[in-house]
Amino acid sequence: MYKVAVPRLDPGMQSGKIVEWLKREGDHVEKDVPIVMIEGEKTTFEVNSPGAGVLRKVLFEPGMDVPVGQTIALVGELNEPLPVDAESQQTPEPAMAQQTTVVPAISRAQEPSASPVARRMAREVGIDVSKIKGSGPGGRIVREDVQKAIEQMKTQPAAVAVTTQEARSVPVAKTIRLAGKRKATAERLSYGFHTTVPVTITMDARMEAVLDQRKDLHSRTGEEISITAYVVKAAAKALEDHQMINSSLEGDELRVYGDINIAVAINTPDGLVAPVLPQTNTKSVPEISRSIRDLTERSMQNKLVVSDLTGGTFTVTNLGGYGVELFAPVINPPQCAILGVGRTSERPMIIEGQVRAASMTTLSLVFDHRIVDGVPAAQFLQRVKELLEDPKKLD
Amino acid sequence: MPELTYADALREALREEMLRDPRVVLMGEEIGVFEGVYKVTRGLLKEFGPERVRDTPISEAAIAGAAIGAALGGLKPVAEIMYMDFLPIALDQIATQAAKMHFMSGGKLKVPMVLRTQYSLGRVHGAQHSQFFPSVLFQVPGLKVVLPSTPHDAKGLLKSAIRDENPVVFIESGMLYRTKGPVPDGEYVIPLGQCDVKKTGNDITIVAVSRVVTEALAAAVKLEEQGITADIIDPRTIQPLDLPTILESVKKTGRLIIASDDVKCGGIGSEIAAQVVEEAFDSLDAPILRVAAPDMPIPFSPTLEQAYMPNAQKIIEAAKRLIG
Numbered sequence: 001m002y003k004v005a006v007p008r009l010d011p012g013m014q015s016g017k018i019v020e021w022l023k024r025e026g027d028h029v030e031k032d033v034p035i036v037m038i039e040g041e042k043t044t045f046e047v048n049s050p051g052a053g054v055l056r057k058v059l060f061e062p063g064m065d066v067p068v069g070q071t072i073a074l075v076g077e078l079n080e081p082l083p084v085d086a087e088s089q090q091t092p093e094p095a096m097a098q099q100t101t102v103v104p105a106i107s108r109a110q111e112p113s114a115s116p117v118a119r120r121m122a123r124e125v126g127i128d129v130s131k132i133k134g135s136g137p138g139g140r141i142v143r144e145d146v147q148k149a150i151e152q153m154k155t156q157p158a159a160v161a162v163t164t165q166e167a168r169s170v171p172v173a174k175t176i177r178l179a180g181k182r183k184a185t186a187e188r189l190s191y192g193f194h195t196t197v198p199v200t201i202t203m204d205a206r207m208e209a210v211l212d213q214r215k216d217l218h219s220r221t222g223e224e225i226s227i228t229a230y231v232v233k234a235a236a237k238a239l240e241d242h243q244m245i246n247s248s249l250e251g252d253e254l255r256v257y258g259d260i261n262i263a264v265a266i267n268t269p270d271g272l273v274a275p276v277l278p279q280t281n282t283k284s285v286p287e288i289s290r291s292i293r294d295l296t297e298r299s300m301q302n303k304l305v306v307s308d309l310t311g312g313t314f315t316v317t318n319l320g321g322y323g324v325e326l327f328a329p330v331i332n333p334p335q336c337a338i339l340g341v342g343r344t345s346e347r348p349m350i351i352e353g354q355v356r357a358a359s360m361t362t363l364s365l366v367f368d369h370r371i372v373d374g375v376p377a378a379q380f381l382q383r384v385k386e387l388l389e390d391p392k393k394l395d
Numbered sequence: 396m397p398e399l400t401y402a403d404a405l406r407e408a409l410r411e412e413m414l415r416d417p418r419v420v421l422m423g424e425e426i427g428v429f430e431g432v433y434k435v436t437r438g439l440l441k442e443f444g445p446e447r448v449r450d451t452p453i454s455e456a457a458i459a460g461a462a463i464g465a466a467l468g469g470l471k472p473v474a475e476i477m478y479m480d481f482l483p484i485a486l487d488q489i490a491t492q493a494a495k496m497h498f499m500s501g502g503k504l505k506v507p508m509v510l511r512t513q514y515s516l517g518r519v520h521g522a523q524h525s526q527f528f529p530s531v532l533f534q535v536p537g538l539k540v541v542l543p544s545t546p547h548d549a550k551g552l553l554k555s556a557i558r559d560e561n562p563v564v565f566i567e568s569g570m571l572y573r574t575k576g577p578v579p580d581g582e583y584v585i586p587l588g589q590c591d592v593k594k595t596g597n598d599i600t601i602v603a604v605s606r607v608v609t610e611a612l613a614a615a616v617k618l619e620e621q622g623i624t625a626d627i628i629d630p631r632t633i634q635p636l637d638l639p640t641i642l643e644s645v646k647k648t649g650r651l652i653i654a655s656d657d658v659k660c661g662g663i664g665s666e667i668a669a670q671v672v673e674e675a676f677d678s679l680d681a682p683i684l685r686v687a688a689p690d691m692p693i694p695f696s697p698t699l700e701q702a703y704m705p706n707a708q709k710i711i712e713a714a715k716r717l718i719g
Contacts, residue, residue, distance in 0.1 A: 117677060136681065137716065
């Protein structure tokens with residue numbers, strides 16, 4: 001049996017990302033024939049089969065980041081027994097802060113020329129400006145072009161390419177049916193509950209600005225943005241400044257993650273799932289809202305893939321839709337914290353000495369006191385509240 | 396509404412303010428007996444006498460200095476510097492004395508004076524009698540700088556300038572003195588620091604100053620024939636500048652041209668462009684363009700002077716560059 005491993009292409013390379021399997025399980029392969037595309041830090045390259053035989057087992061899905069040296073596939077005779085540990089899917093860790101280098105910014109030269117107002121409008125409604133054709137002087141993308149793209153989105157929502165769509169367009173080798181979600185939930189939460197030291201803090205946020213912006217976006221694009229999307233974005237943004245909360249404690253090692261991947265708890269008839277929005281902080285609120293909608297639909301249809309369910313670094317759960325004002329959720333291990341979102345409702349508040357009705361949401365943060373103390377956790381929650389109360393800052 | 400020339404509208408403002416307030420006095424070169432080189436002060440010496448309408452020696456520093464002294468002493472002088480080209484001679488008095496008094500005295504002193512002057516670009520007066528450098532003045536905190544473009548605005552703004560408690564530099568355009576426009580009967584004032592939207596459109600904002608407002612309006616007519624409509628905004632005072640009105644328009648059109656007779660380098664256009672980028676970057680749909688004079692002394696040859704000056708054609712070309 002030949003093992004196919006992620007090669008090291010340069011001394012600094014830590015891991016490679018599976019881009020595409022060029023052969024499928026069961027395909028016959030020759031020695032030195034490319035079977036998989038892997039993306040390193042600098043280049044994308046093909047990895048050849050180390051010997052002739054049948055591609056017996058593919059161990060990682062496209063999109064997954066795999067450490068150098070790790071076996072990703074097995075090639076052997078058709079009847080050769082597989083090693084025992086090759087049966088299970090392996091879950092790689094999200095990239096850690098200490099190991100990740102700065103993500104290279106997209107070169108300005110490669111970007112299409114777009115006017116400032118075109119960029120802002122595209123950002124506000126979550127359209128990728130590079131997908132729009134420019135009609136201004138020298139092919140510049142101008143306001144009118146974005147307006148047309150928004151109109152198109154209204155009439156045919158699927159026509160406008162959205163960055164989150166790109167991630168999903170990667171061919172998926174296979175989907176895994178999540179049988180026994182109830183069991184998985186029980187095991188996971190019981191582990192989380194018994195190993196962490198959970199502490200709950202709560203804070204109320206005024207939601208008028210979010211509600212106004214939502215209404216404004218709806219009137220402009222016809223799109224319904226969920227409150228959860230705003231909270232998810234606010235949490236992602238706040239985690240940028242409060243990295244310690246974007247972490248997990250494993251043995252005597254505290255791992256602070258380099259990516260902010262927020263998991264969103266979704267209820268399905270079979271039980272709870274918490275699919276992940278990769279690099280949530282880089283996505284706009286409308287993009288997040290669309291991604292959550294997509295993940296919810298796929299959760300309901302049991303169509304989530306492994307990459308949807310792994311790599312989460314923080315969780316948001318919203319029971320507001322069921323009339324819950326305040327609750328203390330259980331931390332989703334190995335994460336450090338979970339944010340519970342209550343109902344947005346009109347409550348009597350004292351504003352400038354007057355009792356007035358204000359739209360309020362209670363946020364509850366449950367965090368692992370082994371990792372962070374109360375004050376930094378409170379500062380994080382305060383930041384989330386601030387961002388929700390002035391959603392312009394979410395851009 | 397009766398039509399008046401720009402010069403007569405200014406004269407009405409001076410006369411009405413002199414009738415209204417005995418503290419208002421005039422001083423300047425050739426403003427009395429000769430009634431001003433452009434006849435703005437016609438008839439005023441006869442009506443108000445030499446106590447209130449004074450011819451001065453040819454010394455701009457003395458004119459400005461005397462005005463400051465008179466203002467501190469309780470009068471409301473309106474002093475005239477015949478050509479803007481001569482104004483730098485008085486710059487120490489204007490920038491270092493008049494503009495500072497109010498602040499250096501903690502608000503105890505007031506210098507309620509108006510310094511009228513004019514620029515003659517377009518009148519074939521050559522490099523030393525045509526200059527227009529408003530930025531030298533709007534860079535001095537403590538000075539208000541007014542630049543009327545119509546007879547109506549000239550009158551209303553001059554009355555406000557005379558009533559202001561601190562120094563105002565009032566820059567007239569020599570090319571506009573004989574232009575006519577409607578001026579309402581009776582008393583009216585136009586507050587300093589308010590833009591006037593001379594025309595409204597959707598595709599482009601053209602901020603135009605003083606003489607160039609007329610050029611911008613002519614450009615707008617031509618552009619409309621090609622389906623491009625413009626907001627034409629006259630700031631009227633560039634210090635203080637009514638930025639909100641300009642921003643509101645830029646947010647609507649996404650495109651901005653600033654057209655003025657000063658040189659491009661560090662001029663009115665530069666300053667307005669910088670402020671708009673700071674406040675409304677995300678509303679811009681194209682680069683901001685300045686239509687201004689080249690960074691060169693003004694040529695004496697009439698042909699070259701015409702080529703040198705900002706005009707409707709140059710504004711149209713800029714608009715086309717932005718809209719494509």
